[in-house]
Amino acid sequence: MSLLAIKDLSVSYGAIQALSGISLHVEDGEIVTLIGGNGAGKSTTLRTVSGLLKPGQGSVEFEGKSIHGTAPHRIAQSRLVHVPEGRGIFANLSVEENLMLGAFSRHDADQIAADRERVLTLFPRVRERLRQQAGTLSGGEQQMLAIGRALLARPKLLMLDEPSLGLAPQIVQTIFQVIQQINREGTTILLVEQNASMALQVAHRAYVIEVGRIQIEGPARELAASDAVRKAYLGAH
Amino acid sequence: MPRDSTQSPQTRLTPANSGFSGTTGNAWYGLFPLVAGLAMATALQFILPGAAGPYYSRIVIDAGIAIVLAVSLNIVNGMTGQFSIGHAGFMALGGYTAGILTHYGSMLLWGSAGRHGGFLGSGELLFAASCLAGGLISAVAGYVVGLPSLRLRGDYLAIVTLGFGEIMRVILQQTGRVIDDAEKFRSGGLSQLIPPPVGGAVGFDGLPKYTSLFWVYSLVTVTVVVAYRLKVSSPGRAMISVREDEIAAQAMGVDIARQKVMAFVIAAFFAGAAGGMFAHESGVIISPRDAGFQRSFDYVIMTVLGGRGSISGVLIAAAVLTALPEMLRDFEQYRLIVYALLLIMMMLVRPQGLFGIHEIWDLFAPFLRRQQKAAP
Ligand SMILES: Nc1ncnc2c1ncn2[C@@H]1O[C@H](COP(=O)(O)OP(=O)(O)OP(=O)(O)O)[C@@H](O)[C@H]1O
Ligand SMILES: [Mg+2]
Numbered sequence: 001m002s003l004l005a006i007k008d009l010s011v012s013y014g015a016i017q018a019l020s021g022i023s024l025h026v027e028d029g030e031i032v033t034l035i036g037g038n039g040a041g042k043s044t045t046l047r048t049v050s051g052l053l054k055p056g057q058g059s060v061e062f063e064g065k066s067i068h069g070t071a072p073h074r075i076a077q078s079r080l081v082h083v084p085e086g087r088g089i090f091a092n093l094s095v096e097e098n099l100m101l102g103a104f105s106r107h108d109a110d111q112i113a114a115d116r117e118r119v120l121t122l123f124p125r126v127r128e129r130l131r132q133q134a135g136t137l138s139g140g141e142q143q144m145l146a147i148g149r150a151l152l153a154r155p156k157l158l159m160l161d162e163p164s165l166g167l168a169p170q171i172v173q174t175i176f177q178v179i180q181q182i183n184r185e186g187t188t189i190l191l192v193e194q195n196a197s198m199a200l201q202v203a204h205r206a207y208v209i210e211v212g213r214i215q216i217e218g219p220a221r222e223l224a225a226s227d228a229v230r231k232a233y234l235g236a237h
Numbered sequence: 238m239p240r241d242s243t244q245s246p247q248t249r250l251t252p253a254n255s256g257f258s259g260t261t262g263n264a265w266y267g268l269f270p271l272v273a274g275l276a277m278a279t280a281l282q283f284i285l286p287g288a289a290g291p292y293y294s295r296i297v298i299d300a301g302i303a304i305v306l307a308v309s310l311n312i313v314n315g316m317t318g319q320f321s322i323g324h325a326g327f328m329a330l331g332g333y334t335a336g337i338l339t340h341y342g343s344m345l346l347w348g349s350a351g352r353h354g355g356f357l358g359s360g361e362l363l364f365a366a367s368c369l370a371g372g373l374i375s376a377v378a379g380y381v382v383g384l385p386s387l388r389l390r391g392d393y394l395a396i397v398t399l400g401f402g403e404i405m406r407v408i409l410q411q412t413g414r415v416i417d418d419a420e421k422f423r424s425g426g427l428s429q430l431i432p433p434p435v436g437g438a439v440g441f442d443g444l445p446k447y448t449s450l451f452w453v454y455s456l457v458t459v460t461v462v463v464a465y466r467l468k469v470s471s472p473g474r475a476m477i478s479v480r481e482d483e484i485a486a487q488a489m490g491v492d493i494a495r496q497k498v499m500a501f502v503i504a505a506f507f508a509g510a511a512g513g514m515f516a517h518e519s520g521v522i523i524s525p526r527d528a529g530f531q532r533s534f535d536y537v538i539m540t541v542l543g544g545r546g547s548i549s550g551v552l553i554a555a556a557v558l559t560a561l562p563e564m565l566r567d568f569e570q571y572r573l574i575v576y577a578l579l580l581i582m583m584m585l586v587r588p589q590g591l592f593g594i595h596e597i598w599d600l601f602a603p604f605l606r607r608q609q610k611a612a613p
Contacts, residue, residue, distance in 0.1 A: 052484060072487035081488060088485025090478050092546075092594050101478050104471060105490035153489060 001064045003028045003157055003188050004049065004080075009058035011041075011048050018044040020212040021058065026157065026190050031183050033191040033203035033220065035233060041212045042192040043085050046159050049190075050082035051075040062157070077105045081155035085162050085192075087146040091135025095126060098134050098145055102152030112152065119148040122178055140171035147175070151182065158182070159190045164198060176202050196233035200224040208233070270465075274458025282356075282451035294450060298518060300559040301453035302511050305460045307539035307555035308548055309507035312464060314537065315545035315594070316473065317500040318480025319386055323398030324508055324536045326405040329528035330378055331371030331509020332516035333409065336441045336523065337433065338367035343445060344419040352445045364447035368456070368513030375509025376502045383501030387494045402533050409525035410438045417443055440524030441516065448518040456514060460507050464548050467503070476500055477546065542583055544590025549597040554590075 002025040011019040019041045026032045034042050047053045049060055051072035060067050062080050076082070090098050099119065103112045120127040123144040129137060134145060143163055150158055160179070164172040172195065180202050183189050193199035200206055203220040208229060216223060223229045286294045310324045340350050342363055347353050353360030378401075385397045413434045416422045422429070435441045467473035476496045478486040483493050516523040526532075539558055543551030565575055592600065 050488060052487070071492070073490050073492040076488050076490035084484050084488060088482045088488065090481035090485065092481060093474070093477060097474055100471070101474055101486075101489050101491070104475060104478075149489070 002026060002061075003063060004190065005059075005061045006045070006049065007059045007061075009045070009048060009060065010056045011044055011053055012056055018212055019048070022209065022212070022214050023058075024207050024214065024217070026188060028188055029183075029186070030205060031179070031189045031191060031203045033193055033199040033206045034209055035193050035196045035199055035206060036209035037194070037233075039211075040209045042209060043161055044212075045209070046082055046084075046161050046190070046192055049075075049159065050080065052082075073105075076153065079154055079156040080159070081150045081153045081157070082159045083146045083150045083161060083163070085165065087142050089134045089137070089142045089145060091133070093134055094130065095132050095134050095137065095145055096130040098149050099126075099130075099152055102149035105153065115152055115154065119151050122151075122181065123148050140167050140175070143167060143171075143175060144178075147178065147182075151187070155187055157188045157190060159192070161192045162194060163191070164193060164195045172198060196229070197224070200229075200234075270462050271458060274462065275455055278451050278454035278458060281454055282449055285450055295520065296560055296563050298448065298450060298453050300556040301450070301457045302515050302518070303536070303539065303555040303559045304457050304552050305453075305507055305511040305514075306536045307543065307551045308460050308464050309504040309511070310536045311540045311543070311546065311548065311551045312467065312476070312504045313500045314540050315547070315551070316468065316476040316480060317497050318545075319497060319500070320391060320395045321382075321398040321501070321504075322395050322530070322533045322537055323382065323400070323402035324504070325530075325532035326398075326402030326528045327375040327379060327505040327508035328512035328515065328532070329402075329405055329409065329523065329525070330512065331368070331375040332512030332523045332527070333371075333433075333435050333441060334374045334509065335364075335367035335371035335513030336444050336516045337435060338370055339364050339447070339517065340415070340441075340444055341422060342367070344422050348423075349419050350417070350443060350445060352447065356449075356451070360445065361447055361452070364445070364513075364517060365452065368452075368510045371513040372506040372508075372510035375512070376506040378509075379501040379503075379505025380498060382505070383498035386497045386501065399530060399533070402528050402530060405528040406525045409435070409528060412437050415441060415443055436524070438525060440522040442522050444517050444523075446517055446519040448514045453514050456507075456510055460511075461548060461552065463503075463507075468546075468548065472496075472499075480546075538580065540590075542580070542590055544592045544594060546594035547590060547592045547596055550591035550593075550595075553597070 004026040006025065007023050008021045009019055009023070010017070010021050022041070022045065024032070024034070034045060036042055044053065048055050051067065051070055051074070055068060062075070062078065067075055090101065099116060103115070106112055125141055126144050126148055129141065134142070137145060147160070147163065163175050163179070167175070176198055179189060179191065191199055191203060200220045200223055206218065206220045206223045207214050208216040208223070216226070216229065224234070281297070285297060306324060306328060310321065313319050313321045343350050343353060343360070346363070382398060382401050386394050389397060411432060413432045415436045416429065416434045475486070475491045476499070478489065478491055479493045479496045486493055515521060515527070535558070539555045540551050542558070543554035562576060568575065
């Protein structure tokens with residue numbers, strides 16, 4: 001049984017068909033990446049899985065159970081956690097309060113404290129800024145906070161939407177290292193990226209999506225080596 | 238002109254007690270603000286009228302009622318970021334409910350609608366219970382009005398809440414005459430309650446005047462303590478997260494529908510209880526007009542000036558905006574102009590309100606921390 005299984009999923013925004021029958025699956029322990037150009041439907045896929053959008057057709061199963069039509073907060077409570085595009089930081093709250101909201105659905109105080117410590121060890125820069133208003137963090141720090149906050153929800157599956165968006169190469173490097181580390185420590189990850197070369201370096205498997213359809217899928221290493229992918233997404237000639 | 242709560246860099250402050258484990262503290266720590274508040278209310282009751290006279294006591298009572306209304310409205314408009322302009326509707330509903338209970342309750346219990354018993358006597362206890370009941374009825378109305386907030390936002394929700402207040406006003410105008418004769422009321426059947434005998438357009442006259450500094454500031458204390466505990470607790474943060482970013486809030490497992498409706502229910506409860514105090518204030522005859530748009534708007538202005546989400550800011554704004562028109566009474570004809578200019582100036586200088594979303598003591602927090610560090 002896959003941790004996440006999407007079958008023949010179609011989604012439209014009014015008259016605009018954003019996804020036309022995509023299928024993908026994520027196995028326990030993997031990093032799977034979904035890459036593709038602007039407007040390909042990557043964010044739409046994540047939004048549908050997390051319940052923010054209702055699928056027109058097809059099925060979404062998490063841990064073998066259909067989550068079709070389930071309210072977004074219920075899906076989050078079942079530990080499928082989405083870090084939306086643009087990070088979704090609560091700008092007027094402090095960094096600490098943002099982290100606390102990550103643990104909103106949990107009541108195991110001791111374990112929460114331990115997880116908080118783990119997050120602050122992963123992101124020392126977040127620890128230095130606990131009292132700062134979150135909206136005043138730099139873009140990179142906000143991304144770290146967004147990931148850290150999501151980790152406090154103890155995700156079984158963590159869905160990241162373009163964590164590298166608008167960040168300097170150094171910070172991107174750091175973020176991707178942390179993503180790998182989180183995964184080694186047991187969290188399964190579905191990573192949406194435009195930065196295909198970075199994504200293919202850290203992922204186990206990859207899907208390439210174009211205008212609402214999956215075009216190519218396979219082990220990340222193979223895709224990184226394939227001519228078609230290199231031409232279209234890795235800027236090779 | 239930026240109207241939202243974007244912060245200037247120098248106000249990078251956070252609630253002083255944002256410990257991660259939240260509100261642990263022992264029972265005494267939790268009770269202290271309540272006890273202190275009730276002590277203050279008692280002190281006001283016995284000192285202020287003698288020291289300052291009835292005129293100023295009256296203003297202080299008015300300010301207290303305004304504080305309860307503005308601080309509670311701030312839970313909806315400030316914390317969850319919705320926009321309600323029907324708060325006076327909840328106030329009036331609570332006020333009329335409490336009025337029915339004290340007026341007709343007194344007739345049944347004691348044979349007359351007049352004041353019964355002294356400070357904390359049986360009449361005052363009936364009054365307190367009636368205000369509580371007024372709050373509960375308003376809370377139910379808050380639930381009903383809050384439901385559309387799940388589908389509507391911004392301007393549309395504002396129109397629904399505005400409509401609620403205006404509907405309350407029109408319904409109250411259609412009510413029957415107040416029954417003043419206790420004997421007649423006692424012998425009459427239930428049919429005399431339809432339409433409710435609460436005075437129609439002229440207002441609910443003849444209510445026993447129980448409202449005092451003690452009761453008003455006891456309610457202020459409870460309101461402020463509840464609002465503050467809410468703000469620094471997990472449910473309160475969930476409300477604020479709805480204001481900040483609905484999508485991210487849901488991704489954290491926050492049920493945004495529940496938070497929005499809950500904010501309406503809590504706010505309506507306190508508005509209703511404050512309405513009970515208003516209806517029983519001497520010199521006041523609660524009337525359908527009190528449910529209307531103008532009064533609602535006064536409270537909206539207080540929350541905007543105080544800072545959306547800042548309890549102490551809204552408290553100060555409510556007190557000042559209540560006292561100010563009284564102080565300006567000597568300039569009667571210019572009063573409204575000065576009032577308007579003040580508002581415009583404030584919006585130009587501090588569009589985020591007095592303290593933004595912060596509290597007054599947060600402004601001293603960096604200073605206090607420095608002091609703590611300096612001390613061995
Ligand atoms: N709210 C919306 N209303 C209408 N159309 C939308 C909406 N959101 C997305 N779309 C359309 O759906 C398609 C897929 O958008 P989506 O956001 O999923 O792309 P994406 O792959 O995440 O792109 P990017 O990398 O630029 O973020 C696009 O054509 C977009 O214009
Ligand atoms: Mg996208």
